[in-house]
Amino acid sequence: MSCRAAPRRPRLASVLATLLLGAQGAGAHSASDAYLNLSTRASAGTVQLIEGQWDIALRDLAFVLDLDADGDGRLTWGEVRQRQSEIEAYAYRRLHIDGGPGNACRIKPQRQLIDDHADGAYAALFFDVRCAHAPRQLTLDYSLFFPIDPSHRGIFVLQSGADTTTAVLSPDNAHLHLTVAAARAADAPVPRVDAAWIRWLPGAIPAAGYLTLTNVGDRPAMLLSASSPLFGDISLHRTENRAGSMQMAAVDRITIPPHATLTFETTGYHLMLMEPATPVKPGMHVTITLRFADAPPLPVDFEVRNPDGSRAARTAR
Numbered sequence: 001m002s003c004r005a006a007p008r009r010p011r012l013a014s015v016l017a018t019l020l021l022g023a024q025g026a027g028a029h030s031a032s033d034a035y036l037n038l039s040t041r042a043s044a045g046t047v048q049l050i051e052g053q054w055d056i057a058l059r060d061l062a063f064v065l066d067l068d069a070d071g072d073g074r075l076t077w078g079e080v081r082q083r084q085s086e087i088e089a090y091a092y093r094r095l096h097i098d099g100g101p102g103n104a105c106r107i108k109p110q111r112q113l114i115d116d117h118a119d120g121a122y123a124a125l126f127f128d129v130r131c132a133h134a135p136r137q138l139t140l141d142y143s144l145f146f147p148i149d150p151s152h153r154g155i156f157v158l159q160s161g162a163d164t165t166t167a168v169l170s171p172d173n174a175h176l177h178l179t180v181a182a183a184r185a186a187d188a189p190v191p192r193v194d195a196a197w198i199r200w201l202p203g204a205i206p207a208a209g210y211l212t213l214t215n216v217g218d219r220p221a222m223l224l225s226a227s228s229p230l231f232g233d234i235s236l237h238r239t240e241n242r243a244g245s246m247q248m249a250a251v252d253r254i255t256i257p258p259h260a261t262l263t264f265e266t267t268g269y270h271l272m273l274m275e276p277a278t279p280v281k282p283g284m285h286v287t288i289t290l291r292f293a294d295a296p297p298l299p300v301d302f303e304v305r306n307p308d309g310s311r312a313a314r315t316a317r
């Protein structure tokens with residue numbers, strides 16, 4: 001689905017989406033879809049924040065809200081921008097989210113952008129769902145265009161930790177009961193990985209893995225282990241200068257503070273790759289799965305390089 005993504009930047013063009021509002025486009029409602037995405041995020045402590053993005057076709061909104069102010073059959077960014085609060089009011093009256101008995105939730109609109117989909121421009125409504133307590137259950141009631149267009153569909157995705165729940169909202173399926181993964185287990189940050197490579201060494205010398213981990217979250221990320229079917233044993237190591245000599249030792253975890261970047265290097269952290277199941281050669285790619293505390297496993301592609309860190313002349317996969 002083209003529209004599920006992290007928040008997007010506003011478009012720079014002042015007149016984007018001059019989209020044709022022919023009688024066919026707006027009136028016929030030939031294929032009216034909206035896209036509703038919810039994702040759970042950890043914020044301070046165990047309080048859970050739910051972020052939402054709701055993409056609604058501008059041609060549908062133009063039809064119900066008569067957005068084409070000058071009636072020229074085209075919708076300009078200016079015409080949409082002037083009516084943003086009405087678009088929000090119309091949409092959010094037709095979506096209700098609750099956290100079960102004794103746990104009231106409310107939708108807090110954040111911002112509104114324009115999103116391009118294959119079938120035209122959409123209003124992208126970003127919102128937070130704030131609940132009294134971190135919800136384990138959510139109920140969702142969606143109506144949007146159902147009263148005027150029973151063929152309208154809401155394509156719904158809930159991302160909660162490692163779990164993804166999807167549904168197609170229709171007049172017959174307008175009420176969802178959803179289970180939210182436990183906040184603690186689901187919401188630890190998974191760091192971003194860059195520049196993952198393996199230093200191949202000749203003979204029986206074990207190879208070492210290097211990478212850069214960036215913790216984009218608000219909580220510390222803790223790397224606990226790494227594994228690969230290609231190696232019988234992978235341990236987390238750190239090389240330290242002890243009384244003038246470089247020595248390496250196993251560590252049981254590597255912590256990346258919030259909003260920090262940690263680069264593995266020969267004089268610091270590395271993955272020690274022992275007991276290769278098959279010979280590993282420069283140019284190969286090896287998948288190593290990293291396990292962080294309270295987060296889903298993260299498979300990472302490592303490129304095997306020469307002892308000096310240079311790339312193999314030819315890539316063998």
Ligand SMILES: [Cu+2]
Nearest residue numbers: 237238248272
């Ligand atoms: Cu080592």
